[in-house]
Amino acid sequence: MDPRAASPVEMRSGDRVSAAWWGFDTANATASLQASLDSGARVVLVPAMGTPWVTGPLKVRSGTTLVLEEGAEIVSLAGAFRGGDESLLKLQDVKDVTIMGYGARLAMRKGDYRRKPYEKSEWRHAIELYGCSHVRILGLRAESSGGDGVYLGSGTQDYDRDILLKDLELRDHYRQGISVISAEDLRIENVEMAGTEGTPPSAGIDFEPNVPTERLVRCVVAGCIIRGNRGPGISVVLGKLDGTSRDVDIRFEDTSVSNGLVSFLLWGAWGVRGKVELARTSLVGIPIIGVGQRVTVVRE
16 A cells, blocks of 8 residues: 555445555556556545656446545546547446546646647547446546547447536647537536637537437536637537437526637537527627527527
């Protein structure tokens, strides 16, 4: 056990563990972090060690509560993430997961991924979810990924269900602050999405399904700040949905959008029906709504 780890008296092995029990390698802590996540413990603590946990891609299993102590940092390993779809934290077909890190930080190396030997990619996300259920992500700052701050897409289940993203700072990502590909009962609350720049759309948040069977149902964005992104603040692109798709239901409330050019974009909703509600939502920048859209924009 690393001497800076929490005491076993404080954390009972098998129920709650500290990643530092597997050692703390300042050069590459991937093995310790992944071992703690694979331990089967209900709660995994990543303690603040005074220097970052440097790691390659990590996977989180069902039934895990991952707690980053205040001041803890998880930073991507230089030279790693060569695969175009390798992300810092991956959740694939899992359920009942909480990731909490008030005062903690996730950071990747966006600048590295833009040049050789890295192949061009827009999928090196900070946190990615595929077909997950009952997931809570709370309190983290995530920055400088080679893709999105948070990505929500299809897995074995073709949508993410019952997801809460709350009290997050998502800054300086390469493609999007948040990409929502397919979700039902999604709530995004008190999240800042800022400074996205790199590859299109470079939006603060982008709702964009890939196939007609995916969905955007009961998605709520509340009390958020979306600012300073190279592309649209809010992007809703629905060209891959059609008349067989579920009606779109997205609601923004008490949210501030301040982008240099485009604040809101709705495009491609020629087949699918539904609504996008903008309740008490401030748009600074040009709103663009494509001609012939069958999804209605409702201002309150």
